[in-house]
Amino acid sequence: MESSVDLRMFVFLILISPIWATKDEHHSFPNNFLFGTASSAYQFEGAYLSDGKGLNNWDVYTNTSGNIIDGSNGNVAIDHYHRYMEDTELMQSLGVNSHRFSISWARILPRGRHGGVNLPGINFYNNLIDSLLDKGIKPFVTLSHYDLPQELEDRYGSWLHKDIQEDFAYYADVCFGAFGDRVQYWATFNEPNIIAMQGYRTGLYPPSRCSKPFGNCTYGDSEKEPFIVAHNIILSHMKAVKIYRTKYQKKQGGSIGFIVNAIWFEPISNSIADRLAAKRALSFLVNWFLDPIIFGKYPVEMQEILGSTLPTFSRNHQMDLQNGLDFIGINHYTTLYVKDCMFSSCGNGMGCSRTEGFACQTGQKNKVPIGEPTVMEWYYVTPQGMEDMVMYLKERYNNKPIFVTENGYPDENWANATIKDFLYDINRVNYMRSYLDSLATAISKGADVRGYFAWALLDNFEWISGYTKRFGLHHVDFKTMKRTPKLSATWYKQYIANHSTIKGTTHERNQEYLQSY
Numbered sequence: 001m002e003s004s005v006d007l008r009m010f011v012f013l014i015l016i017s018p019i020w021a022t023k024d025e026h027h028s029f030p031n032n033f034l035f036g037t038a039s040s041a042y043q044f045e046g047a048y049l050s051d052g053k054g055l056n057n058w059d060v061y062t063n064t065s066g067n068i069i070d071g072s073n074g075n076v077a078i079d080h081y082h083r084y085m086e087d088t089e090l091m092q093s094l095g096v097n098s099h100r101f102s103i104s105w106a107r108i109l110p111r112g113r114h115g116g117v118n119l120p121g122i123n124f125y126n127n128l129i130d131s132l133l134d135k136g137i138k139p140f141v142t143l144s145h146y147d148l149p150q151e152l153e154d155r156y157g158s159w160l161h162k163d164i165q166e167d168f169a170y171y172a173d174v175c176f177g178a179f180g181d182r183v184q185y186w187a188t189f190n191e192p193n194i195i196a197m198q199g200y201r202t203g204l205y206p207p208s209r210c211s212k213p214f215g216n217c218t219y220g221d222s223e224k225e226p227f228i229v230a231h232n233i234i235l236s237h238m239k240a241v242k243i244y245r246t247k248y249q250k251k252q253g254g255s256i257g258f259i260v261n262a263i264w265f266e267p268i269s270n271s272i273a274d275r276l277a278a279k280r281a282l283s284f285l286v287n288w289f290l291d292p293i294i295f296g297k298y299p300v301e302m303q304e305i306l307g308s309t310l311p312t313f314s315r316n317h318q319m320d321l322q323n324g325l326d327f328i329g330i331n332h333y334t335t336l337y338v339k340d341c342m343f344s345s346c347g348n349g350m351g352c353s354r355t356e357g358f359a360c361q362t363g364q365k366n367k368v369p370i371g372e373p374t375v376m377e378w379y380y381v382t383p384q385g386m387e388d389m390v391m392y393l394k395e396r397y398n399n400k401p402i403f404v405t406e407n408g409y410p411d412e413n414w415a416n417a418t419i420k421d422f423l424y425d426i427n428r429v430n431y432m433r434s435y436l437d438s439l440a441t442a443i444s445k446g447a448d449v450r451g452y453f454a455w456a457l458l459d460n461f462e463w464i465s466g467y468t469k470r471f472g473l474h475h476v477d478f479k480t481m482k483r484t485p486k487l488s489a490t491w492y493k494q495y496i497a498n499h500s501t502i503k504g505t506t507h508e509r510n511q512e513y514l515q516s517y
């Protein structure tokens with residue numbers, strides 16, 4: 001295919017060019033495009049017992065030995081709770097006009113709707129939001145980024161039980177009420193497809209539920225529970241959107257969306273079977289959530305394969321779900337090959353069960369990796385996938401506004417490395433440049449992309465990988481908490497300056513923003 005030739009040439013040019021010297025005046029971003037950084041509460045904040053916060057599922061999960069690779073946890077994380085001022089200053093020096101963070105549910109509602117609102121928690125986010133706005137940085141807020149009050153797990157099994165819908169709606173209402181006068185961008189969920197798969201199929205995330213052969217858990221049913229969990233999450237989203245649209249949106253003028261983990265899938269061959277398998281892989285990962293929220297029903301491929309395992313929506317829910325978001329958020333990092341395995345096995349690949357749509361996923365074709373491998377398994381440098389993913393969503397969902405809510409590159413936290421090794425992160429620079437160029441191509445082809453958030457502002461707690469992976473534009477010394485900009489921070493700053501269409505001083509930007517209400 002022609003595009004792969006272009007891609008190879010493109011990668012070649014990157015390799016031979018000095019790092020600052022790409023000319024890209026043909027790559028432009030729309031007016032008011034958000035160039036941002038990203039974070040999440042559990043990975044950044046720490047302060048896990050401070051000021052009335054309740055325990056959440058990750059506080060509990062990380063407290064069992066064997067769950068996290070390096071035996072670490074987010075009890076202190078990178079202490080963003082106490083250092084948010086310094087951190088917003090780092091953002092300001094990058095010149096980002098937006099920052100994405102999540103609210104810790106248990107910090108605001110330590111016992112869900114079964115107890116009171118924790119005012120110190122509200123104060124923390126008020127201070128963070130005000131500190132961002134002071135610097136002309138628009139808050140982009142996620143309500144649920146993996147963590148939830150442990151009480152909801154203990155009481156009724158969290159996402160497995162329909163009561164979670166009321167709890168989530170209540171939580172969302174509290175947040176819109178407390179912060180919505182200053183927040184224009186709301187995402188209900190971050191990567192609920194990963195919550196469903198890792199929490200309830202492989203059992204690698206809390207609440208560690210699964211069944212054989214998918215994993216070795218004490219409780220669970222890998223073939224059924226992910227779909228029940230997804231269903232409750234979709235209906236929780238729907239209820240929060242309904243509250244936002246009826247009670248807040250007119251007055252507050254913001255928008256509300258939903259963020260999925262979005263791997264792009266490339267058929268491993270041109271055969272019809274493999275092309276259909278690649279489509280199924282996307283349906284079972286991405287459209288699983290977006291189809292119901294936008295069209296009111298699950299993808300046809302899922303209905304056909306899963307039959308009565310897939311829950312159904314009532315007539316009322318179908319009505320309420322139509323057009324149930326203002327934007328799609330994607331966390332996009334990589335592309336994988338897919339091979340049909342309806343009647344065959346998958347070798348070392350994954351994805352080859354009925355539950356996963358018989359779509360064998362692999363990073364290699366004839367032992368050649370799909371892109372440069374990274375230190376994360378199943379994670380390759382494949383920039384073309386950004387354009388392909390965005391164009392696919394554009395076509396399928398009638399050009400709904402899209403935000404790339406995460407994209408970034410991991411380094412291994414080698415014990416033998418010096419800080420200098422981490423600071424000269426040329427691989428991250430090349431990764432971000434190639435993905436941003438690919439995104440710009442999608443925009444030039446008409447995709448309505450409104451923003452890009454680099455994962456992550458700072459090195460942080462990477463879930464079950466603990467502190468063994470570093471994704472930050474800034475290095476964090478996990479002992480002293482000292483933050484130091486990497487080459488990628490300097491590069492991103494210049495990239496934003498070159499491409500930003502928002503002119504004026506921070507103060508002018510801030511005034512313009514406040515007047516937009």
Ligand SMILES: *[C@@H]1O[C@H](CO)[C@@H](O)[C@H](O)[C@H]1NC(C)=O
Binds near residue numbers: 055059060063
């Ligand atoms: C962690 O486990 C210890 C020992 O079982 C217990 O005392 C402590 O309360 C637990 N902490 C959390 C956050 O669950």
Ligand SMILES: *[C@@H]1O[C@H](CO)[C@@H](O)[C@H](O)[C@H]1NC(C)=O
Binds near residue numbers: 216
């Ligand atoms: C599953 O876990 C149990 C209990 O820890 C252990 O005895 C068993 O060997 C494990 N089985 C597999 C297949 O890993």
Ligand SMILES: *[C@@H]1O[C@H](CO)[C@@H](O)[C@H](O)[C@H]1NC(C)=O
Binds near residue numbers: 414416417
């Ligand atoms: C550290 O050790 C690993 C192997 O354990 C090696 O691959 C890596 O290059 C080393 N890094 C540095 C900076 O010396």
Ligand SMILES: *[C@@H]1O[C@H](CO)[C@@H](O)[C@H](O)[C@H]1NC(C)=O
Binds near residue numbers: 019021022492494495
């Ligand atoms: C920004 O633009 C300058 C001037 O055209 C160019 O030299 C530089 O390479 C660009 N930097 C980035 C990161 O795009």
